[in-house]
Amino acid sequence: MKLPEKEKTKLLQIEGELTEHAFPPQIVIETTSYCNMKCSHCSHVELERPKAHMEESLFKKIVKEIGGKSPQSEIWPTFYGEALILGNQIWDYIDYASREGCENIVLNSNGRLLDRANHFDRILNSPLKRFILSLDGFSKATFESIRIGGNRDKIYSFLEELLYRKAKLNREYPVIIAQFSKMKENEHEVDQFKMYWQGLGAEVKIRPKLEWASVGSIHADNLDHNPDFRIACPWGNNTMAIHQNGDVVACAVDWAGKFVAGNAKENTLEEIWKVLSERLRKYHREHNWKSIPDICKGCNDWQTAGADYDEEKINGTRPFWYKNKNQNNSAEQNLLAFPTS
Numbered sequence: 001m002k003l004p005e006k007e008k009t010k011l012l013q014i015e016g017e018l019t020e021h022a023f024p025p026q027i028v029i030e031t032t033s034y035c036n037m038k039c040s041h042c043s044h045v046e047l048e049r050p051k052a053h054m055e056e057s058l059f060k061k062i063v064k065e066i067g068g069k070s071p072q073s074e075i076w077p078t079f080y081g082e083a084l085i086l087g088n089q090i091w092d093y094i095d096y097a098s099r100e101g102c103e104n105i106v107l108n109s110n111g112r113l114l115d116r117a118n119h120f121d122r123i124l125n126s127p128l129k130r131f132i133l134s135l136d137g138f139s140k141a142t143f144e145s146i147r148i149g150g151n152r153d154k155i156y157s158f159l160e161e162l163l164y165r166k167a168k169l170n171r172e173y174p175v176i177i178a179q180f181s182k183m184k185e186n187e188h189e190v191d192q193f194k195m196y197w198q199g200l201g202a203e204v205k206i207r208p209k210l211e212w213a214s215v216g217s218i219h220a221d222n223l224d225h226n227p228d229f230r231i232a233c234p235w236g237n238n239t240m241a242i243h244q245n246g247d248v249v250a251c252a253v254d255w256a257g258k259f260v261a262g263n264a265k266e267n268t269l270e271e272i273w274k275v276l277s278e279r280l281r282k283y284h285r286e287h288n289w290k291s292i293p294d295i296c297k298g299c300n301d302w303q304t305a306g307a308d309y310d311e312e313k314i315n316g317t318r319p320f321w322y323k324n325k326n327q328n329n330s331a332e333q334n335l336l337a338f339p340t341s
Contacts, residue, residue, distance in 0.1 A: 015231035024240035030079035043216030067101030098127035108132035128174035232284035
């Protein structure tokens, strides 16, 4: 697919609003690399690096630095795994991060384990700003052909129950978001999906399909694989992604760890962020495409910048780049980025 001119215009605007951050504004922390599903648009089944839970001491080291240096940075305590596999430990981690000063914590899940380990109560009593359920289909046939290993009716009922309990308790946070990754297999169900979940009190996020840096077998028809232009990647510019062993990789789509800038056990996040600036972000913003990391050279996921969210109703429940997107452009106000997972 060739990128339409309007998409090029949007991407160029996004690139023009990128800025160099002294500390990563979004940090993805892989609390576990285990997953309990085999989704058709995910490369987890091809994962060759070890599957393990992150050591507790490492998680605490990471969030302590974030809380001390950049409390408003978004923390996503999951990456290429399903965090609810950790049971109550994931909520203990999230509570710890909050006590250390982290103010902007977001969790996404496939929802399969929501009825276990007291998750409903822990979610609704947690310091989360957002809780995102990745669903990707409205009908049972579409859902289960994409989210392989998930029972559509059970997972839908879990989210319905969570929304009911939240309304009964009159909780403001966390905002509950139903996420839909749009692809040719499910795009005909977008409107039904939106209407259903908005009617039950959820917010809806529609994001484009990714290829996860094109290092696995996932192919996205919505991407231009021979683009005649390129922008500095919003993923690489705005995210720090940390694997369960502490490796800090290229960005939040470098699931295989093809580029490693350092290890969070051995260095501070601030130190590794500077390495990423010199070895990755600098070359992207200079359009020095020959010098960008090899993983970036074959990646087209930069084209997916800018997820479609409902209008923000509760303050602080959108990514840092979203909140001022309708205001006049400025380097400080308008930091458009990417559709996080």
